[in-house]
Amino acid sequence: MPLSNQGLGVSFEPHDFWQSFAAPASFEADPAEGHLGFYPARLADGRQLPLPLRVLPGDGKAAVASLILNQASFAVEDGLAASLAGMLREKAPEVLIGVPTLGLPLASNVARRLGHTRMVPLGTSRKFWYRDDLSEPMKSITSPTAAKTLYVDPRMLPLLRGKRVAVIDDVISSGQSMGAVLRLLTKAEIEPIAIGCAMLQGAAWQESLAAWRDQIVAPLASPQFFLNELGRWSPVT
Template sequence: MNIPTSYILTVCGLERTLPVLQVAPDLSIASFVILGDTELVCRTAPELVKKLPPIDVLITAEAKGIPLVFEVSRLLGMNYIIARKSVKPYMQDPLTIEVHSITTQKKQTLCLDGKDAAVIRGKRVAIIDDVISTGESVAAVERLVCQAGGVVVARAAILAEGDAANRDDILFLAPLPLFPHK
């Protein structure tokens, strides 16, 4: 199978040409990065907001989901929480969890400050991300939310990559194919 060098993504009326990059010996992905793409963030956030059920708290994992969760939070008039990639000296009683995602290709830690955990306790939480692929990152954030006593009522992303597009437990705006090497 010939793997293309680029993929044209259309989402919310915007078109982006994404480079297709090999991330494993048998897999290439269309590299989707929202960091710095203000137009895309501002066009997709309102469409995600329309899909969300009633929520009390927004959360994302550091770092690519931050611009999106910011815009979603601005539209909803609420603050957001970031699951950080390491414990910071200012954190009090942090919760931690390990995750292995397709883009990091190694184990990483996600951390939630104790004060953020207190905000989540007993609340309806939406996890916001740029892309959901294997679902490992979202599942790790969900475990943190559950440890903190929150209830995840939505998992939302701009794109669902590969088999994630067939899941009925996530909200997304467009599918993104994977490019397996056969």
Template sequence: MDGFWQDFTARPADGPPYRDRYSVAVGGRMLDLPIRPLPQPESAVASLLANQASFTVIDRLTESMAALAQRFQPDVVVGLPTLGLTFAPGIARALGQPNYVPLGYSRKFWYRDDLSVPIRSITSPDAEKHLFVDPLILSRLTGRRVLVVDDVASTGRSLKAAAELLALCDVSVVGAVVAMRQGAHDPAKDPFPIAHVFATPRFTRRADGWWPEG
């Protein structure tokens, strides 16, 4: 799978059944994503790993995400770990902001327990982590209009954890921007408006390959 996330192609997207990849449109070009089986062997998702992508792909996605971010008119961009931090600096820069605020999973000795929330992800469902904000940079957040940036919105757990943590920081979360919206979702259940560059389904295995659910 070394060729994934490295460049765009001009060829049209394939239709189901899918073998090992699913193609999405980004700015009129196609990007191939590997299909990865979940622990439930008959289910799978399309995968985007931003820290393994080429600069060409990251730059194009960041540009698209920054364009979506404009409508939220945020005062500050907050990046979610780990892969949301790949996009957040470029989006903040494109919006003309002097910096961004990174959240983290790694607890520093000066962090406070009352400024953390538990979190689980679809790719590591058995590992509970905590999402932290550095108390030394609370001044960048308090009373500001905040835009949350992540790589993927799937189950919504990461964004809901971010909403819970940022509520402790006395901020107004105006929305979120992600590169990929993964699987079926109900916007009414989102903690705030979520904009995405492209969407991918979840997949079910059949005898002839992978088919989108629903």
């Protein structure tokens, strides 16, 4: 079913999202009315990326703008990776850690742009040589009932300890997943100097990751939304 925004004269099929950036000011909805099917997130240079609005579980009155990076075109992934690499370059990370699942391709892309020869992935599939003391349970806003266990490969620790490490994920929303990552890295005696993601979603992460706010960078940000009296979605301010 196509998703449209009022007054813009455009609509998208679900598979059309995340395929290309639009020129600055391509999609401008009336803030007083709100949004219907999508939200145009903005890069620093003004380009827009239309994101579908997803209604959250519950009473149907809350929604978020969705970014599924492994369904994005290579052009969009490259654009987000280039922007994120630019933000991280001044922090001079020596190695990047990729968070599964959707943070892994982004971390690889960003690492190449920073001139790195590799990145270090965390995992959720336990290999027989992994250690329980280097694991941490993890949940996310998109999979609230599907708890996973996050691992760092003990063989990778020499690449990480004592280095300037940046952690890369696709989206930070509630902060639950990134909180699990940071607890795992603490167990492994690793303290990141930066956290990067493609998009900051809503504001809940600001409380759960308050101690890290100054180290978090992202090329996109989107608010959470509430259902207004017109039956459209208005940003939570």
